[in-house]
Amino acid sequence: MLNQPRLDEILRRLSQDQRILVADLAQDLHVSDETIRRDLKHLEEQGKLRRIHGGAILPRNNVEQPLEVRSKIKPQAKAQVAQLAAGLVREGMSLFIDTGTTTLALAGRLTGFQQLNVVTNSLDIAQLLAQQSSNRIIVTPGDLRRNDNALIGPHTTEFALQFHYDIAFMGIGAVDLEIGLMDYEEPEALLRRTLVRRCQRSVVLADDGKFGRRTFVSTLPFAAITTLISNKPIPGDYHARLEQANVDVITPRMPPAD
Incomplete structure (x- = not known):
């Protein structure tokens, strides 16, 4: 079991x-190297630090990590969010x-x-769906961002x-209580601002590690989206703000109390 005072220290x-x-x-903390490495792995999954050889450094809040790195952070949380999001989809729908x-x-x-009918600016998503389903896949044009195989920019x-x-369906870089939804770069923020004007339902996928963080670009106020999906019940102050903005919040159902 993880020791919270040690994590705080x-x-x-x-x-x-x-x-x-x-x-x-x-x-200094009178534990084994393996215990510390386990602690650092847990904190990295929470987005609190970035592991390096022999230790850790602070995460770079204004620079998004490559897809390969991000895919190793909170994979179970992302799987839970994905499962909930898939529950909104019906055959014949048109999706971005x-x-x-x-995502x-x-x-x-x-x-x-x-x-x-799926439109995407992700080469990885397009390839996955094209190889494993018969859905119609449309890939946007744009400038290729090599760290995550995304197509971005004005053409997109x-x-x-x-x-x-x-x-x-949209990812997001951070969810700030005062500012709202935030991103690392302006091109993806511009795309998300466009998408909310072109869809019946705009769904932001945000695992619990995104809350309480602040990145570089202010993307959207809460009121601009219709739905937010997370893997855990979100903090009460965020829930109140989203409810005030008429955002439908979807999280896993908690088991009944004994």
Whole structure:
């Protein structure tokens, strides 16, 4: 079982020193190197730090990590969000599926459908659905962003304007209580602002690690979207703000109390 006071001390030292070493932490906290490595892995999955060889550093909040790195963070949480999102889809729908690790997990859930019209700016999502289903797949044009095989830029946004979607599924960089939905780069923010104007239902997929974070670009206020899906019941202050903005919040059902 993870020791919360030890985790808090690790984060305190990281905030103070910007960089921490496994060997130093193990000696100072009187635990094994393996225990510290397990703690760092847990904190990385929470988005609190970034592991490096021999230790960890602070995450770079204004720079999004490559898809390969992000896919290893909170995979179970993303799978839960994807499962809930797939429950909104019906055969014959027209969808836009944005780039991202959670939306890629969603695409994996949609391979059982056969009559969807899917527009995407993710080469990975397009390939997955094309190889494993007979759904119609349309790939946007745009500039290729190599760290996640995403197509972005003005050509992408202009192309997305040609269609109307039953649902637009979107990832997000961060969810801030005061600012709203935030991203790392302006091109993806512009695309998401376009999508909410071209769909019947705009669905943001945000695992619990996205809440309480702040990135570089203010993308959308809460009131601009119709639905937010997360893997856990979201904090009460966020829930109140989303409810005030008439956003439908979907999370897993909690088991009844004994």
